[in-house]
Amino acid sequence: MKNLKNWDNKTWLSSDRYIKKFCAFVETKKKLKRDTKILDIGCGRANIISKLAEKHNFTAKPTGIDVVKHQDVKHNIRFIKTSALKFLKRANKFDLIIVKQTIHLINKKDQFLLLKLCKNSLNKKGKLLIFSLKTKNNQLPVFKLFKQKLTISLKKDERIFKNIKKSLKKIKISNFNFKVNIKKNYYIKMIKKRFISCLLNMTQREIDIGVDEIKRNYKNQIKFTDSLICITFTK
Numbered sequence: 001m002k003n004l005k006n007w008d009n010k011t012w013l014s015s016d017r018y019i020k021k022f023c024a025f026v027e028t029k030k031k032l033k034r035d036t037k038i039l040d041i042g043c044g045r046a047n048i049i050s051k052l053a054e055k056h057n058f059t060a061k062p063t064g065i066d067v068v069k070h071q072d073v074k075h076n077i078r079f080i081k082t083s084a085l086k087f088l089k090r091a092n093k094f095d096l097i098i099v100k101q102t103i104h105l106i107n108k109k110d111q112f113l114l115l116k117l118c119k120n121s122l123n124k125k126g127k128l129l130i131f132s133l134k135t136k137n138n139q140l141p142v143f144k145l146f147k148q149k150l151t152i153s154l155k156k157d158e159r160i161f162k163n164i165k166k167s168l169k170k171i172k173i174s175n176f177n178f179k180v181n182i183k184k185n186y187y188i189k190m191i192k193k194r195f196i197s198c199l200l201n202m203t204q205r206e207i208d209i210g211v212d213e214i215k216r217n218y219k220n221q222i223k224f225t226d227s228l229i230c231i232t233f234t235k
């Protein structure tokens, strides 16, 4: 699959409001102290761990890893351009590991190993938080082909959840909800930049047809709730 480069490139997912709300959610799952060690797997531009670092001034900078290094990745964290498995095989221990909207991009065989390595890389009472799009009643605005691809992807996610449950056993499930209110043109720009993996392999013509559908079918102001499932594992 092609690399995902525009997921958090000036989208609601990188907005200050979203990042603050997301960080507050994380802090309901894990109490953060100055000496908390954090790893974000598939961190993108590292907006989340950067915001946590701003607030807590950790003694060790949070670590963010990603297979893509963006020019505008945040500087107040330790960024490593590498893949999750490669990193975890040699990693030190962490108190909090975040895997947000990334596990579905890792192949099935490697997902089991990823979970095992994450478990091994947690300190005692450490938390692993895995976030993924809510699979039922997902409200993401879509066009026909986008919907087909998203449905397939969400079915795959359901199978991933089952495997996570099998693999981690004692987990808790909760939801992170964020109310999005954006201009249609802004969302169209996100689609054109292929902000989500379902759009990555579409042809330019398929994207153009999809954009026309969005123009026809949605109001100028698009409102919906972006919902994620959060799987919490405590060591």
Ligand SMILES: C[S@@+](CC[C@H](N)C(=O)[O-])C[C@H]1O[C@@H](n2cnc3c(N)ncnc32)[C@H](O)[C@@H]1O
Binding pocket: 003, 004, 007, 008, 013, 041, 042, 043, 044, 045, 065, 066, 067, 068, 082, 083, 084, 085, 099, 100, 101, 102, 105, 106
């Ligand atoms: C959908 S984005 C999510 C970014 C960020 N976690 C967020 O939620 O804003 C998925 C990220 O995972 C990264 N990624 C994909 N496969 C990876 C792997 N095997 N190891 C590390 N990062 C990976 C992608 O490059 C991308 O930045």
